[in-house]
Amino acid sequence: MSEGTDRSFEEIFFPAADGLSLYARDYRALSGDSAQKAPVVCLAGLSRNSRDFHQFAIALRERTGKRVVALDYRGRGRSARDDNKANYNIAAEYGDVLSALSSLRIDRAVFVGTSRGGLILHILASSRPDVVVGAVLNDIGPVIEPAGLLEIATYLNRGERPRDWAQATAFLRATHGASFPVLSDEDWRDMAEAIYVEKDGGIHPDFDPAIAQQLLTLDFESPLPDLWAQFKAFENMPLMAIRGEHSKLLSAQTLAEMSGRQPGMRQYLSIGQGHAPLLHRRDVFSAVAGFIDSI
Secondary structure (H helix, E strand, C coil): CCCCCCCCCEEEEEECCCCCEEEEEEECCCCHHHHCCCCEEEECCCCCCHHHHHHHHHHHHHHHCCCEEEEECCCECCCCCCCCHHHCCHHHHHHHHHHHHHHCCCCCEEEEEECHHHHHHHHHHHHCHHHEEEEEEECCCCCCCHHHHHHHHHHHCCCCCCCCHHHHHHHHHHHHHHHCCCCCHHHHHHHHHHHEEEECCEEEECECHHHHHHHHHCCCCCCCCCCHHHHHHHHHCCEEEEEECCCCCCCHHHHHHHHHHCCCCEEEEECCCCCCCCCCCHHHHHHHHHHHHHC
């Protein structure tokens, strides 16, 4: 079913604090009783968008009845590109999340943050803990491994332009196949449709190239700033951390340190996946949905 005819979600456009047009998918609660429960808000990775969560959102709503919302930050998906490229930063994207919560009338929610979304969630939990009912960190923590970020910077800046969907899928499998041996042909095609968009007679990555170009300015030989101070805010709320078995961004050592600092944190290791695990695969989904059910 094409995006234009999919009726499983409502498309919402709303303004950021600076007036930029932003976009969200709203998978409405299945019943009035479910609508009274805290919704689930999904925050995507650096160059990714709300389509990453489509299958997860549908399955989670079916299981829990809850409302699920997925966002496109500025410069991604159907949100507008920002003329001021310096605004592609975590502080501005945190502001985009606050704008979404206000526009969608969400006072409190369970948040699922994948990669960059999890970094934003660290800021949200430390600055607005009243909003966060519970948190899921998908392959992200207070410490980012420079080697993993360098790998992301390299493949995002290759400038590949697949000629069709088959080639787009092949590009992804060639780049990430070693880290995701468990994915099926359908999973790779789904990933391609989440990452790329068909427009102007071709297949293009669905984000502003300036987002990836910013990574090239980083010093990958030095440790990156950590978020341990912000991570402390999670001690007052239910927390789950997922790590892909082959992740190069979230190390096993960092995950162990996270658990040591937050003994109540629930952990899940996604076997056969890298950065970042697909949340709708049966094993990961069961673990995450069970955690959200317990809140």
